[in-house]
Amino acid sequence: MIQLNGLTKRYGEHAAVDDLTFTVRPGLVTGFLGPNGAGKSTTMRMILGLDLPTSGSATVMGRPYRELRHPLHTIGSLLDASAVHPNRSAYKHLLFLAQTNGIPDTRVREVLDLVGLADAADRRAGRFSLGMGQRLGIAAALLGDPPVLLLDEPVNGLDPEGVRWARTLMRGWAAEGRTVLVSSHLMSEMAMTADRLVVVGKGRLLAEGDIADFTGSDQLVVVRTPDAGSFARRLELSGARVDPGLSGELLVTGMTAPDVGRLAAAENVTLHELSTRGPSLEETFMELTRDAVEYGAAR
Template identity: 65%
Template structure:
């Protein structure tokens, strides 16, 4: 488990992370989302003790990362797959890390097999393609067989087979009861991989919710009814948000179709349309983070 409480990090007059609080629970894949510049990488670096927070705390299993006696046995992380000496072979790179964390050499060969690099284990990392380098970075994260894993853009450079493999790997690790935190800009992959979402913008928490609830909150129901004005008022009384549709109907959020139908029955209103419209994860994410985008291109 990763616990973040009141985490704040400033660089000069810029606040990169601002009072961030959330918990990454074991047994599920938590997607860590946010626009460029939102503070995701800074947060992950503070979890690993690479950056020191100006305020707040980060603990992994009730201890700071710097206090873990054998950190790779407890936390595996992929932040930058290029962080390897280019003249060192893949196997030697892993073996060096294993020796510093009292990890048996046999585990090196296991993870090389797991990530599909056995055939190139004796090749220098500097000759690797982007995808091969990414697989080596994933092998480093898995080396200590840790209970907590963090991945920053893990599918970067992977082909379709590799993307499917890392998706299934992360879900399998979570199913074993491990804590898995993954940051990505690929909403299509997050929709297939994550169980829970933590979304930040400009360093602040925007959402901490299951992926199903996140998408449901961005969905709506198209309603057409007799006496729509009075029915809209009734739906508002029940807690819904109602706005007119471009084609003359009502767009209702905050109530499920069944609840709307029951309200119509109770009010004696005849419905001519009741259409649930479920948005995609990408649409829900774009709508939620629209005001938090720091770097936005202008229209052509």
């Protein structure tokens, strides 16, 4: 578990993080979202003890990071995958981390295999592609088999197969009861990966909740039927609003998909499609953060 209580970081008059309070619970993937300059990286650095807060606190499993005797056994992190000596092999990089945290050498080979770098273990990290560097960073986060994982843009540079692999990995960790906090600018990927979201802007908490809280409202019911005209009138008589779609479908609001299906069955209407559409996570995110963007393009 990660807990933030009134966490604040000021640089002079500027508040990079302003009174943040939230909890990242085990068993879930929590997405940490915000525009550039929102304070996400500063928050993560304070969780890891790399920056000291001006006020407030951040704890991991009930303790500040600096009080963790062997940190990699408690929290694994990926902030900057390029922070590796370029002339050091992947194996040696992980071995040195393992030795400083009392982790057996055999674990190094295990995590290299887990992230798909077993065949590149003896290659110098400076020759790695961006995606391979990300995999090495994830391997370092997993070294101590920690119950808490904190990842900043973990899929940056990964190809589609790698992105899917990382998504499966994160969801698997959460399914094991681990605490997973992950930041990303890829809204479509967060929509498929995260169970909960924390959204910040200009250092302040803007919203938090289950992923459905951000995408599950204002649902449209999409109906395709060869009896579109007559069924549209029947839907309207039942209190729904019906608008025509661009491809001949009916866009229904004011009635749930199950209710539309029951009405179709009662009226012996053949349905070729019955589905729902809601606002995308990207649309909800843009609306939430429109006044918290540090550098916005001209409109």
